[in-house]
Amino acid sequence: MSELKSESKLEKLLAQGEFVVTGELGPPKSVDMSVLDDKIGALNGAVDAVNITDNQTAIVRISSIGTAFYIMARGLEPVVQMTCRDRNRLAIQADLLGAYLNGARNLLCLTGDHQSFGNHPQAKQVYDIDSMQLIYMVKQMRDEKIFQCGEEIRNGKKAEIHEPRFFIGAAANPFADPLEWRVSRLEKKAAAGVDFVQTQCVYDMDCFRHWMEEVVARDLHKRVKILAGITPIRSLGMLRYMKSSVAGISIPDSLIERFENTADVKEEGKAFALEQIDQFRRMEGVAGVHIMAIEAEKTVRGIVQDAGLLPRPEAA
Amino acid sequence: MIVAEQKPINMILDMLPENKRVLVVGCDTCVTVCLAGGEKEVKVLTAALRMAKKEFAEVRGLSIERQCDGEFIGEIREQVARSDVVLSMACGAGVQMMSDFYPDKAVLPALNTLFMGSNEGAGYWLERCLGCGDCVLDLTAGICPRTRCSKGLMNGPCGGSENGKCEVDPENLDCGWNLIYQRLKSLNRLDTMMPIRPPQDWSKSHDGGPRRLIREDVKL
């Protein structure tokens, strides 16, 4: 086992060769803690780490870092999501120091949804740096112990260096265009220093398999842990909406047909998720799954249970 | 060229003081070419103000070569002196030059200045340059990622690129990075997309404060 880069439990489990399961938690839009507590209850013990989204789809919510502290206090390991939309390089680095200080160890570097999709479409976007540059910046902070500007991370010339050490994640989308460049984009992220990626939710297994084959052919799975994305299907409307209106998601017609011809869409959705987990476990290069049950965190435990992935392992 | 569009007349009327003498001044350069503030538009706006519900003591119109150059602004000193308000149909640069020159007059903008862009055919203009002060077009097949990508990304397309279009407007907006990718591919230069581009030096853009260009070689 190679030397660990951080104190992250997620990193340890992956290093141990466990098939990891991560979940996702969208912070609420108010400081009503009961909602948050319900979600925490649903995910606690069902997954190894939980992504906390950062103003997802550009809608204002409790901050990712603030929520991360809250769930850590309740025994969950967070993956802090960090987008480039709302902060410049100063704010991002400052927030990372703060997050690390309070115990966050996993970071997911994202570009972030365009503000026009959210509830403040008039906002000025930042995009001072992009996700690739963010990955590289966090890696530099950890491995070269410097800020983006090149200064060392210490309080004074004679002070000791104390750098934040994050387990660096990113997103990967095998389904967006130009399709044939998507593996190269992952390669670029690997070169920038990413440790793990979570993919866009998979519905088109052929397309995903094709992407994975190319990933394996380039040995990228040895440099980057790949967690395949799953969003359980809860309704036909959701499936159709994603096909027609969400960019970068591929949904084959055969899947829509399958769900059109089923009596209980929710049950079928769970069955499909289980089939997928089964296929991912047998697929070379896939190190785990990332279950994005958006506003349906309750369903996660059942899926993980039925997939035979409970109880979750402990880090050695 | 600088592309601009006219403000709705009711908004122009809101900012004009009543019963004053108004001078509408067009600009014969960029805003003429983008059909927003040339001689023709001066006449249209002048006629509209004369007919407007708000009363003015007088509305006259004229157009000068360039409102971003004092040489030409100075030529209309007399006409400006005979009016109370100057309604400039130039870009923001022209409006400001005009008010610098005539500090005792109210100088008001009749246009919204939009972007630096190209004419893509009759009635269609497209933003093509951000004026970031740090051109990378040599690396991106002559297509500006900062302008043509909705997020101004520097390291390739995000996950919102579908069928060559940007998720921000999948009907009408090309994905800038897809354009770059396709062009680099046809030039057999895809390798230029692989190196990680470092964060941009935004100090060369407006973030470094209002930019000035001083060239010793052409100074008097």
Added chain:
Amino acid sequence: MSDSIVAVLCDQQCSSKGPLQAANLTKRLAKSSTVGKLIVLDKACQDPEKKLKKVAGQKILFGGCPYLEESGFYSLAAEKLGLRPGEMLVTDVKSSILDLYDSSTAIEDNLIGRLESLGRLLADSAGLKDRPVKLKRNVLIFGSGYSGLKAALELSGEKLSVDLVETEDPPLAPGCLAEGLVCPGLIKELTSEVRTSEHVAVFPQAQMGPIQSVEKGFTVSFGGGELREYGAVIFAPERSEAPADQIGAWNLTQLYKRLHERRPIKGRIVFLLDRRSETPPEVIQDILIAAKVIKERSHAELWILLKQMRVALPGLQELYDTAREMGVIFVKYENLRLQNEFGDFQITGEDPQTGASFRISNPDRVIIPGTSGLSASALNAAETLGLRLLNGQYTQPYSLWRLANESNHPGVLVCGSARGNMDGGGVAADAASVVQALKARMIPEGITPVEHIASVDADKCVYCLTCVRVCPYHAMGKNIEERVAQPVTTACQGCGICAAECPAEAIDMRNLSRETVLAAMQAL
């Protein structure tokens, strides 16, 4: 020439109004700044030469009834008085002034306003001094089908040199030879004639770029970047028929092919017309000819089902009668239904005139004409050349005011299939009419620019190219050296669209400048 305008009005009371109060009008016109003199003529149509001799050489504003214009009176008068275009303006006074208003007291006011208004236009106009431009004496023909070949031969007979361009293979008449639609013997004859003609050069599989209007005709770029100049262009591309919309049905192309190959067509044959849209008369004519051939060759039972039954072409009635005599069954239908149950095919409908319903059981063949239009490659070519398409199909805009073979490039004529669905005879006639139009353009005297030609004020032009983009005739070009827009005077049709769109107000129409027009409108 004196500056003052002479107004001449005809006062023959052909219209219902009373005589013009000439003295009164003259008195009121005396205040006019533009009209210096008023002459009221009795019966202007009868030899005005003598009466107007005194004012010869002055600008004349002439008003009378529409008859004067129709009879060519004005051009005759202008000629006799030695007036060039721009020195005389005519107006249809009788219908547009005297008849337009119901209040007789208002007539005088309106007449004065009208004279004043037109007087201003005339005062500021200039006599045309343009020299006619001689076009280059060579022609480019795109397409080597029947009409292209026919036109090439006719033009070569006029000692005009012709470049014949074909994009497909073989280099001459590929479509005709492939389909065998037009009599192959004739095609062979035409192709061999073209091959031996010293005036026709054939360019096989040529790649062409956009056509550009220039003073002496057009420039066309070819594949290798070569730029050639022509006096005129004929666009005679390939046509194709869409397949019939019913499975198992034939379209006319398929039918002709079988007829041409002399393969038997027997049994119960149904021509089903007006399925999607009204069938044009020439198609009905085609069908009747085909029906006649089928009847002559076999004992077929022929039905022709129509919804519209328009009889418009001369000779169609005759054919129709003949066909009836042959025993072809004509039925006019409504509420048509096609039913196919396990191979049992039924056509049922009602005759709206008699109210009787009819049923055709198990026809051996249904023939449904498909919509006919330019082939995909021909449409592509039209787009490349910069020709405007009508309904995405044909290059000749449907307009009452345009000549039948004009494209939106003045001097680029369209021919044959580019003008729609035509039978063989129609194509031949079309080729001939194109050649006529072209000869008229290339007369030795050359062509004179139209009166209201666009002119660009170089000082005001900002070279934004708006005019170049909006001109429907591609008649506005760039003067690269002077960096201003420059009209191609032989292509400009004087519509004034460029002047209206120019953001710098740099374009004026000759004899119709914007100041004059506004002043004239104010005079009303």
Added chain:
Amino acid sequence: MSDSILIVHCAEGAKKALARMTEEGYKLPPRFKTFELPCTGSVNEVLLMENLSNGAKGVVVLGCRKENCKHLDGNLKAERKVARVKRLLSEAGAEGRFVEMVYAAPDEGKRLHETLLGFARAGEAEGKS
């Protein structure tokens, strides 16, 4: 502001439609003035606005039937100009003035007459209210 209504018509189909209208005996009140241009495509916003600001009650742009413009689409170009001027007038709050686009074929004398009189009536109603 006078009560005159200026009809700017093209020299092709619209001219013939006007002639047909008078031939058929339909008459216009004297407040209507007509002016001929080669094509309605040569009408622009300046021409419409200056006529209105110089006192005309309304301007009617009278062109050929839509697909029948001699100059391909001059009439459609005019329609877009008319639409813009309508918007400008309403934004400026220029009450009581109007601009309209009318298409007419040479066989539509009666319809044209009704349409034109309609504008005059609408204008009067507005004036009274």
